[in-house]
Amino acid sequence: MIKQMLNVLTVKGKAMIAAATLAFTMSGLLSTYLMYVIVNVINQGHIDRSRSEMTVLCMLLFAILLLKAGLVIAADMTKHFAGFAVVAKVRESIIRKLKRFSLAFYSKERLGEISTIIHKDVDRLESLVGHFFSVMFSDIIIALILGVWLFTQSLALGLAMIALLPIAVLMLVLGLKRSLLLQKQTNDDLVDMASLFIEYVRSIPLIKAFSENVDFEEKLQNSIRKFGTSAKKQSKAVAIYVGSFSIFFELAYAVMMIAGAVMLYYDMLAIKTFLIFIIFSHEFYKPIGKIEKYWINFLQVKDSYQRVSKILEAPEMSQIQVPQKAGTFEIAYEKVNFAYASNEFALKDVSFELPQGSITALVGPSGSGKTTVANLLLRFWDNESGAIKIGGVDIREMDYDDLLSNISIVMQQVVIFADSIYENIKLGNRNATRAQVMAAAKKAQIHDFIVGLPNGYDTIVGENGVGLSGGQRQRISIARAFVKNAPIVVLDEMTSNVDPVNEVKIQRALSTLAKGRTVMVIAHHLHTIRSADKILVFNAGELVEQGTHESLLKREGLYRQLWQVQASAKEWEFSM
Numbered sequence: 001m002i003k004q005m006l007n008v009l010t011v012k013g014k015a016m017i018a019a020a021t022l023a024f025t026m027s028g029l030l031s032t033y034l035m036y037v038i039v040n041v042i043n044q045g046h047i048d049r050s051r052s053e054m055t056v057l058c059m060l061l062f063a064i065l066l067l068k069a070g071l072v073i074a075a076d077m078t079k080h081f082a083g084f085a086v087v088a089k090v091r092e093s094i095i096r097k098l099k100r101f102s103l104a105f106y107s108k109e110r111l112g113e114i115s116t117i118i119h120k121d122v123d124r125l126e127s128l129v130g131h132f133f134s135v136m137f138s139d140i141i142i143a144l145i146l147g148v149w150l151f152t153q154s155l156a157l158g159l160a161m162i163a164l165l166p167i168a169v170l171m172l173v174l175g176l177k178r179s180l181l182l183q184k185q186t187n188d189d190l191v192d193m194a195s196l197f198i199e200y201v202r203s204i205p206l207i208k209a210f211s212e213n214v215d216f217e218e219k220l221q222n223s224i225r226k227f228g229t230s231a232k233k234q235s236k237a238v239a240i241y242v243g244s245f246s247i248f249f250e251l252a253y254a255v256m257m258i259a260g261a262v263m264l265y266y267d268m269l270a271i272k273t274f275l276i277f278i279i280f281s282h283e284f285y286k287p288i289g290k291i292e293k294y295w296i297n298f299l300q301v302k303d304s305y306q307r308v309s310k311i312l313e314a315p316e317m318s319q320i321q322v323p324q325k326a327g328t329f330e331i332a333y334e335k336v337n338f339a340y341a342s343n344e345f346a347l348k349d350v351s352f353e354l355p356q357g358s359i360t361a362l363v364g365p366s367g368s369g370k371t372t373v374a375n376l377l378l379r380f381w382d383n384e385s386g387a388i389k390i391g392g393v394d395i396r397e398m399d400y401d402d403l404l405s406n407i408s409i410v411m412q413q414v415v416i417f418a419d420s421i422y423e424n425i426k427l428g429n430r431n432a433t434r435a436q437v438m439a440a441a442k443k444a445q446i447h448d449f450i451v452g453l454p455n456g457y458d459t460i461v462g463e464n465g466v467g468l469s470g471g472q473r474q475r476i477s478i479a480r481a482f483v484k485n486a487p488i489v490v491l492d493e494m495t496s497n498v499d500p501v502n503e504v505k506i507q508r509a510l511s512t513l514a515k516g517r518t519v520m521v522i523a524h525h526l527h528t529i530r531s532a533d534k535i536l537v538f539n540a541g542e543l544v545e546q547g548t549h550e551s552l553l554k555r556e557g558l559y560r561q562l563w564q565v566q567a568s569a570k571e572w573e574f575s576m
């Protein structure tokens, strides 16, 4: 696992960990050397020596202290740099990967998971790989060096020093394994309890409206009790194994002391050697005493590491080696079949064409597959069979960034970032000048609104900024499409009601945007797309009719029915 985690690091990161380990090791060894000098002084009675010798000794001690302080500062800095390098590298890799997944990857649970990974898991990796590794490695190296040295001082006392360690470590490992099993149960119970709490909070309005919901509350209380019981069971197990480990660990030291005292009594050991063992065995025992801490850290990070690896190793959307470019921008769907993994819905043998520069509307009952058809063009998902072509080139043969650069998207749910309006529009084209952004906003009918804001184009919107209405958001999104100036536009018409002024502005902006481009509109209000060049009518994943508004009305088909339903709904609205 250590090896896998180190893989997260770049060569530079690994070098920084090695440097931090070296600095910590040297600093630790200097501390022991300092102690050794003092032991020697006490043992050999140097106190009576000449003044000049004492001065040299004091200066040596002082130099060692200074060097040690310098090393600690260097080690601390490098370990933090290594930590930052981990965070930056992992987050960058995740961001790069996220863009390369098809949308099938992003289920609702995944979104929560990704956010946990980016925030919590990467930080944990940082703390372990960056901070913990160097300290742990140096503890082990120091212990090994001191262990070997102590054995050369006295083999017998060395053996006494380690006599009980295997039992202590065995107790600890067995206990930790049991705790691991119990931890899984505790975690499962915690997840159950948390989900029930979320469900409870979400349904509070319902619970308030329909008297008390005794059953639900009882379920919640049971889950709290269940979690409490498993948490207690785990704490008990942990206390028992930590306790037994401590007993054997302390006993190991006691055995060494007793053995040393006996050897001293029988003149088998010099007092200085005994003194050395008493002082330096602490450093030798240090990493063993910290095993539990290391283990717990590893367990926490293991989960985080696995979640991070799951993302970094998840299969990406297929990328072509020698990408092709589209020269023209007519679109063709040829016998396209596609199904989501999670439900029955499927697009069946869908074929149609969108001539370059024309407006095509996708209509049909809710759930008939209009959005799915549009999403396939953006390769949010890949079709299973058939082909989608732009200018005769299969979109899977195009470079993905190139494909997206040819398409502007105006969706219903407009994502506004917590930034200035200017930056939000510029998102459509990073190279756009301020004048181009303003020209786009004018064409999108949003310029007047923006200049009326306190800081004009520099007003911060989105989270913690100025709020925008649905209509204004959509016009920002249209402005983004204008600055992007892509030859293809995919448009999801708004279903929610906007006020008549906003609606007129949006319609005007969209008409300007559509000029000279190949436009695919997912239409919900049939009256807005009457003048489209072509209307494609979908039903349950199949393309059932296509033609102009007039030609489709003449046929006694689904379009006519939908038209009549919408017309009668309007009449009903007026007669209310």
Ligand SMILES: Nc1ncnc2c1ncn2[C@@H]1O[C@H](COP(=O)(O)OP(=O)(O)OP(=O)(O)O)[C@@H](O)[C@H]1O
Pocket (backbone or CB within 6 Å): 340, 341, 342, 343, 345, 364, 365, 366, 367, 368, 369, 370, 371, 372, 373
């Ligand atoms: N991400 C998804 N995962 C699984 N199924 C999906 C997903 N998105 C849509 N579907 C399903 O595919 C079917 C078609 O959905 P789609 O959004 O394409 O229809 P639509 O015609 O655009 O509907 P609406 O007019 O209501 O927006 C629906 O049954 C829907 O539940």
